[in-house]
Amino acid sequence: MKILIADDDPISRRLLEKTLQRAGYDVVAVQNGLAAAEHLCKQDGPRLALLDWEMPELDGPAVCREVRKKKDLGYVYMILLTSKGLKTDIVTGLGSGADDYLTKPFDSGELKARLRTGQRILHLEGRLVEARENMRFKATHDALTSLFNRGVIMELLGREISRSRRGRVPTAILLCDVDHFKAINDSHGHLIGDEVLQEAARRLLLSVRSYDYVGRYGGEEFLIILNNCDPVSAPRRAEEIRRSLSDTPVQTSIGPLSVTMSMGVHQTENWGVRSVEELLHQVDSAMYAAKAAGRNRISFTKPENSTSDTDHAVPTETEQLLR
Amino acid sequence: MNVGTSSVLNITDLLNRVDNDRELVSELFLIFKSVFPSHLQRLSDAVAKELPKQVEAESHTLKGMLLNLSAVRAAAIAAELENLGREKKIADMSEALTEFQSEVETLLLQMESVEFQT
Numbered sequence: 001m002k003i004l005i006a007d008d009d010p011i012s013r014r015l016l017e018k019t020l021q022r023a024g025y026d027v028v029a030v031q032n033g034l035a036a037a038e039h040l041c042k043q044d045g046p047r048l049a050l051l052d053w054e055m056p057e058l059d060g061p062a063v064c065r066e067v068r069k070k071k072d073l074g075y076v077y078m079i080l081l082t083s084k085g086l087k088t089d090i091v092t093g094l095g096s097g098a099d100d101y102l103t104k105p106f107d108s109g110e111l112k113a114r115l116r117t118g119q120r121i122l123h124l125e126g127r128l129v130e131a132r133e134n135m136r137f138k139a140t141h142d143a144l145t146s147l148f149n150r151g152v153i154m155e156l157l158g159r160e161i162s163r164s165r166r167g168r169v170p171t172a173i174l175l176c177d178v179d180h181f182k183a184i185n186d187s188h189g190h191l192i193g194d195e196v197l198q199e200a201a202r203r204l205l206l207s208v209r210s211y212d213y214v215g216r217y218g219g220e221e222f223l224i225i226l227n228n229c230d231p232v233s234a235p236r237r238a239e240e241i242r243r244s245l246s247d248t249p250v251q252t253s254i255g256p257l258s259v260t261m262s263m264g265v266h267q268t269e270n271w272g273v274r275s276v277e278e279l280l281h282q283v284d285s286a287m288y289a290a291k292a293a294g295r296n297r298i299s300f301t302k303p304e305n306s307t308s309d310t311d312h313a314v315p316t317e318t319e320q321l322l323r
Numbered sequence: 324m325n326v327g328t329s330s331v332l333n334i335t336d337l338l339n340r341v342d343n344d345r346e347l348v349s350e351l352f353l354i355f356k357s358v359f360p361s362h363l364q365r366l367s368d369a370v371a372k373e374l375p376k377q378v379e380a381e382s383h384t385l386k387g388m389l390l391n392l393s394a395v396r397a398a399a400i401a402a403e404l405e406n407l408g409r410e411k412k413i414a415d416m417s418e419a420l421t422e423f424q425s426e427v428e429t430l431l432l433q434m435e436s437v438e439f440q441t
Contacts, residue, residue: 018344
């Protein structure tokens, strides 16, 4: 485990360094408080520290205060080293955010025991963070597909539309619906249906860029937000995504199944004053137009000045690519 | 090798604290010999110029080094100088400094006399 030693006294520093290296620690040694704070405030900096009380630039308690100010850091367990023995000094040290203190000259057995205590606290903190992250993931992701859940993808959609509206950056919204999904469930059972949805989700994720968003909108419906996607490349991107599912059968536990999806697409940088719900209604209508036109195809929403809800359904990928 | 419990340099205590690493003790002595003169110079200057805050700070640093070396008597005099600085007892500083210098001279001699078997 990485540990930081901050001490301006070269004897104390070397003594600590050797003792801790012998105990198996990966030691980073610095000679002033400023350097200590810099190391400890790095995201991948040491999480265990021995800080001398009296140091140039920043003293030990000041280093503790600096580190505790950084709320986004993982917990740093800090022990103050002091030859001050007064209770008031100890109270001051612990009040600055230190976890423990050790009086100089230290006993190596006591030092190692106190560091083990620190490691236990850090381990516990690691488990708590892991549990919190698991809960956060469960609260924001769909349990079956691990995609963003409906609440999150809707929030992201609202945020992206605002951003697009502000910066006049083109964005594309894709609503995908697995074709004949009810028939898959009815013929092969819900477990196979689940396998199909999981594989469809995986392929959708693989077919977008890291800064695009994919979420499970409903049962067999997926919502995709393509950021910075200009109207020229949007049809091509949508077609690639559609083909990611249709081109290769889905391997299920009862064998390969051919699965396709229909897609409604809205692409613009001119969002007007329409609400997210209105936009989704339009994309939904486009998706139903694709279904009505024979499924396994893409339909685009109407341009701003058109009178019908949907522009057209694209019958073949070749025709669509020619647009 | 003198491993007695000398009041000037308690080598037994020091060896205990470094897990009997004699090479490390020799290294620590070398570090002390190289950094001590400049610290002593700053302490002497602070006493001569009657700067209690500097006397307190410099004595504190020396006290820490000496405690780490198990040089208990010199560390005690450094602690006394630190207190004099904190309490601004300028009149008593010169005498304590003389005592400190004498004690450290003995300490340095004792460090020289410590020879470890390799």
